[in-house]
Amino acid sequence: MSDRNRPAARAQTTLAGLAVALVLVTAVTVGGVVAADRALADAAGESLEQHRAERTADALVTESPLVSSDNGSAAEAIDLALANDTNATELAAAVPSLRGVAFRVRVDDRTIAERGDLSGGHTVSRGALAVSRRSVGGTVDLSEETTTTLDGRTNRVRLDVNPGSNTTVQTVRVGDRVVLHRPTGIEGVRVVEVSSRASPVIRVETAESDPSGSVDASAIAFDSTVVRIEVTVDV
Incomplete structure (x- = not known):
């Protein structure tokens, strides 16, 4: 070779x-x-x-x-x-x-x-805990209401804040916890972590007594x- x-x-x-x-x-x-x-x-x-x-x-x-x-x-x-x-x-x-x-x-x-x-x-x-997932959502029409509840436990909520031209959304709460706060106004999409112990109740606070616009909330709920x-x- x-x-x-x-x-x-x-x-x-x-x-x-x-x-x-x-x-x-x-x-x-x-x-x-x-x-x-x-x-x-x-x-x-x-x-x-x-x-x-x-x-x-x-x-x-x-x-x-x-x-x-x-x-x-x-x-x-x-x-x-x-x-x-x-x-x-x-x-x-x-x-x-x-x-x-x-x-x-x-x-x-x-x-x-x-x-x-x-x-x-x-x-x-073996017995085991199992979960299935589904999409849930709700809308707060600011001219009529201040709260909405998502049907199901979750650990994360997507919020789409769309205030009217005459409206300033200052605070958003989920349950008793403040998840968003800005005195000069909140707009746009935010994703927030929430407690999974109960169905989320979203509460919106505005600077005006006669607001307009909406806040859309959506999440993936877990059924056990x-x-x-x-x-x-x-x-």
Whole structure:
């Protein structure tokens, strides 16, 4: 082989070696997870299927592609929109206990992800808080009223303040809290953080006794429910 061809040959050898190494690392990683799970299952007196199903169920309700923390509550919860959009590949990538096994995940008796042939296996279930989202809105017609209430709990409200030419909107409250205040007048769109404990009540205060114009309020409301997560794993 000429000296000119040796660098190319070495490069090809290096690439081939890297590919083999990556395959070996992947195999060792998956094998390590299986070995660790088997040891933990034996220690707990569980079958490997039961152990993996238990670990998966715990992960799905705490930290997984199904869980959202931006849901109008203080705790993480299953986001039903995310549950509708998920798939088996996403879950297996996020939850190590689902890798290399046949499994099914159901939410309130509805299958959201399934992979492989489940001829038997072990099934466990967990109760979990779940949320669904919907758009809500309301308008304060300043010539007729000073308040409006949005139908549903939320943690963020969009306010579009459009006072009439003879009107100065000075303060906007949500519940008892002042979210906007400017003595010289508030106009335009603002997004404010609000408490999610109750449906937001928007109150508008103006400098005039006979104002005109409007304040439009809109938000994404969160409806909470309890669902049953069911996981079946067949090793």
